Amino acid sequence: MQHFSVIIPAGGRGKRMNAEVPKQFLPLMDKPVVMRTLEKFHSFDNRIKIILVLPENQISYWENLCRTYHFTIPHRITAGGSERFFSVKNALQMVDTELVAVHDAVRPLVSLASIERVFAAAEKYGAAVPVMPVNESMRKITDNANRAVDRAEYCIVQTPQAFHTKILSDAYSQEFNESFTDDASVVESIGRTIALTEGNRENIKITTPADLHLAEILWREQVFTEKNCNFAKKTI
């Protein structure tokens, strides 16, 4: 049995789609963002099982893209549900490894070291997420007021979020709840604690054209930094 799987939700039923190319297919250094994301996990471990979740109406578009770009990273495709929750739940049925991660399609800049840390912590503690400190002042908003909070008490959550597959499956067997903001919150709601690992600052979510520009700059720097990294060859 292989050790790792990663589920990559790249949009649900496409309800927010318009005529434009969805952001996960926009090119980052001449290749669609989502391909960069898949390549990253393949670099981490070339035996990792990748499950890409796409809106049903984008699957053939994706298959064409793969042909156009001669994209050969092994992955399976499944159709997304009406909410991210249902997309992950469906994809989980295809997972047969001990550990599974869930990762945003539009975060190609996750570092190999971040992936390694979060899988290692998940193996040890059952559930883990990569986090970064908040680096601006924050306020908490209540009904008719707001107050300063100590940003040191908070952290920003990135992906991949990693779990024992059994734990994530148990968590996803519960009813859907609007308060689920990410996979960790689904797991937490069944009483599990979440381990925190160090993320990487450049692991931004690409959601605007400016993000895409920034991502290209960060990508060049990261390629340079990771050239000598051995994670791809390492067995954890």
Add this chain to the structure above:
Amino acid sequence: MQHFSVIIPAGGRGKRMNAEVPKQFLPLMDKPVVMRTLEKFHSFDNRIKIILVLPENQISYWENLCRTYHFTIPHRITAGGSERFFSVKNALQMVDTELVAVHDAVRPLVSLASIERVFAAAEKYGAAVPVMPVNESMRKITDNANRAVDRAEYCIVQTPQAFHTKILSDAYSQEFNESFTDDASVVESIGRTIALTEGNRENIKITTPADLHLAEILWREQVFTEKNCNFAKKTI
């Protein structure tokens, strides 16, 4: 009497300085970041009184820069203290307008609309800060645990933070406290409430080389957007 002043702290005693050029002097579109910041406030209101707070050992460097760049935006210079708190407190003694804002030197991308909104709210409510929603999942860290929090209950605080001068002076007459993270928190600690206004997403704090690259992209977009903006001519 003029209506607005803005205090721009650009480093204290320079204790964290090393041999490199401090980030506020790095060029953004061929001109030091802090000059871009001053220009922005001058565009908003060409009668605004600008007080730039510099580390004592950088004042002559700055004066040389002004000559080199033929920089003629009117401003006064004062030396910074050991903490940002003391820098603002000192600068406040030079303020003789009814309203005063405090703005990070490394945020040249504040929009004219953001400045207008925060001054208008400060005039009405006494104290106001521009905020933006948090757009990633967050967790709160407690002693040996952490938990998901609803990011909709929080906001990220930007600058300029604007106040009735009397209120800000009263707040700064208290003792320094390590828990002061920004000017709003100083004002809040004397029992004042803070009004929130809409900030602008591109108003990033430039703290890394990648930020500077991003800032250049955002700068070009903003110049395009604000070309037809009338705030500079408008009397509030």
